[in-house]
Amino acid sequence: MTPNHYHIDIRNNKKFLDFLNGKEPYFEISSDYIFNIGFDCIPLEGFEKPKDYPKCCRFHEKTLQNLNNWYRSFPLCCKQHQELTTKSWWKDGIYDHIPNRIITHELYCEHAISKFINNETWYEEITEYFDYAIHSFGTPSIGLDQFLNTLRFYILNATPDWQFSKEKRGLLVGYIDAWLNPSSNKFDLNACHEKIQKWAKLLPDITPFKNIKKKLSEGLQMNLMVQGPIVHNKYLNIGKVQTKSKKELVESLISLTKALLLHIQDQIKKGNLRAHNDYKIEVINAEHEIKQNLLLIDFSKGERKYINIIKSWLKNEKEHLNDLLALIEPNQISADYFISQIKTFGINLENQERLYNNFGEDEFRDQFISHLNSLSEEANVTSETFNKIGKVDILVRNNLGHNLLVCECKLWKGKQKFLEAIDQLILRYISWSNDNGAIIIFNTEHKTFSNLINDTKEFVTEHSSYIRTIEANDRFFKCSFKHPEDDNKTLDLDFILFNYLKK
Numbered sequence: 001m002t003p004n005h006y007h008i009d010i011r012n013n014k015k016f017l018d019f020l021n022g023k024e025p026y027f028e029i030s031s032d033y034i035f036n037i038g039f040d041c042i043p044l045e046g047f048e049k050p051k052d053y054p055k056c057c058r059f060h061e062k063t064l065q066n067l068n069n070w071y072r073s074f075p076l077c078c079k080q081h082q083e084l085t086t087k088s089w090w091k092d093g094i095y096d097h098i099p100n101r102i103i104t105h106e107l108y109c110e111h112a113i114s115k116f117i118n119n120e121t122w123y124e125e126i127t128e129y130f131d132y133a134i135h136s137f138g139t140p141s142i143g144l145d146q147f148l149n150t151l152r153f154y155i156l157n158a159t160p161d162w163q164f165s166k167e168k169r170g171l172l173v174g175y176i177d178a179w180l181n182p183s184s185n186k187f188d189l190n191a192c193h194e195k196i197q198k199w200a201k202l203l204p205d206i207t208p209f210k211n212i213k214k215k216l217s218e219g220l221q222m223n224l225m226v227q228g229p230i231v232h233n234k235y236l237n238i239g240k241v242q243t244k245s246k247k248e249l250v251e252s253l254i255s256l257t258k259a260l261l262l263h264i265q266d267q268i269k270k271g272n273l274r275a276h277n278d279y280k281i282e283v284i285n286a287e288h289e290i291k292q293n294l295l296l297i298d299f300s301k302g303e304r305k306y307i308n309i310i311k312s313w314l315k316n317e318k319e320h321l322n323d324l325l326a327l328i329e330p331n332q333i334s335a336d337y338f339i340s341q342i343k344t345f346g347i348n349l350e351n352q353e354r355l356y357n358n359f360g361e362d363e364f365r366d367q368f369i370s371h372l373n374s375l376s377e378e379a380n381v382t383s384e385t386f387n388k389i390g391k392v393d394i395l396v397r398n399n400l401g402h403n404l405l406v407c408e409c410k411l412w413k414g415k416q417k418f419l420e421a422i423d424q425l426i427l428r429y430i431s432w433s434n435d436n437g438a439i440i441i442f443n444t445e446h447k448t449f450s451n452l453i454n455d456t457k458e459f460v461t462e463h464s465s466y467i468r469t470i471e472a473n474d475r476f477f478k479c480s481f482k483h484p485e486d487d488n489k490t491l492d493l494d495f496i497l498f499n500y501l502k503k
Helices: 012-018 058-072 079-086 099-116 122-135 144-157 168-181 188-202 207-216 248-269 277-297 303-317 335-349 363-374 415-429 449-462
Strands: 228-235 238-243 380-388 390-398 403-411 436-443 466-472 475-481 490-499
Touching: 099 122, 099 144, 122 144, 122 168, 122 228, 122 380, 144 168, 188 207, 188 248, 188 363, 188 415, 228 335, 228 363, 248 303, 248 335, 335 363, 335 403, 335 436, 335 490, 363 380, 363 390, 363 403, 363 436, 380 403, 390 415, 403 415, 415 436, 415 449, 415 490, 436 449, 449 466, 449 475, 449 490
Parallel strands: 403 436, 436 490
Antiparallel strands: 228 238, 380 390, 390 403, 466 475, 475 490
């Protein structure tokens, strides 16, 4: 059996079509319509069934007896299970395998615990196999509660203290309890979509925002609804990601509003916007519209925060419009935008120790590339791409094929390797048409990250092509270098440091 074979049970076509054609843009098909018998898990390598199983010990023997006693009353045990007999897929004996599946899969999970419990990433490895076993019970998940309670009892009572600590035992039980007692705060896709669309409509209808508004109005903006990287389950071949609460979504929209306005302001400073009468009219109309919306539409306290940010920005934009240098060109995005996104994503990744604990340089790089590629249809982000005379770690190109940003990723290995990384980027990957580059440092070993930051700021000044430091903060800094192909040009390199210390 496989985990992907589903049967959709539609007894009332009109009722189901009315459900699909509801007012909401997205819908969740109720488990009342779905049937999946589940599948038999494959045990991990090294598994051996105990001799005389299930009579190998009192725990397994008694558990199987209890499960068989429970199943004798099924499906007449409750109204919910009695209703299963009315389904088109129902037939007598269809769940006769469940008691054996429960005890067998619980035994497989015992083996997974013993196999992984002493690994550094024990929690991720064990719960990944738990998820595999949990999904094996299909839909409706007959026997799942009995399986979870059996596994819970084993962890609490049938494992010796020397096998693993109380802390580890408590974390595994907590994971099981979350399945037994799911949160009542269910993720509401339509509510989040509505909030994002409401925010997008409030963005000023002016040239710099038009492409953004168009993209936000097309399809499902899952990147705004989730946080953290996708966690892949190798047994199920599916991924899961943590969703934001309504409050977290509003807070992220406030941050995104500020980031968008900062990006536009940066374009203004660089001369990528110019004063234009049509643009002036757009700004004046947008300011008027947002004032009207505040009078006519009800907004939450959180929503008013980003509205007031936009309102203040429009006011300032109108007052200083005559000083703008250039009108933004369509389909153009900047290197600074991607630098900002790298910084934000990298800091967030620092909070995902369980994810990055086994990462090497390539795995870190791939996480960033996946995120950067999701940001814009106007740019393409690739890895190990040939540029000049070598393959660069991260290359960002616009739709015209022009390089926006060239990045080299390195694990921190000391001063000499750091200076060699600068040489590698400047001499091998930077061509005459490239003015921007970045070196991303992943610290996995140095226990005093603040000292490492200070050291890199000092080491970079010793490079033969170094001119000056343009800007610096606690962990990021930008320096100007002599361009390798033109004495009359300079090259700006961003140095971005992240702390992924492995414990």
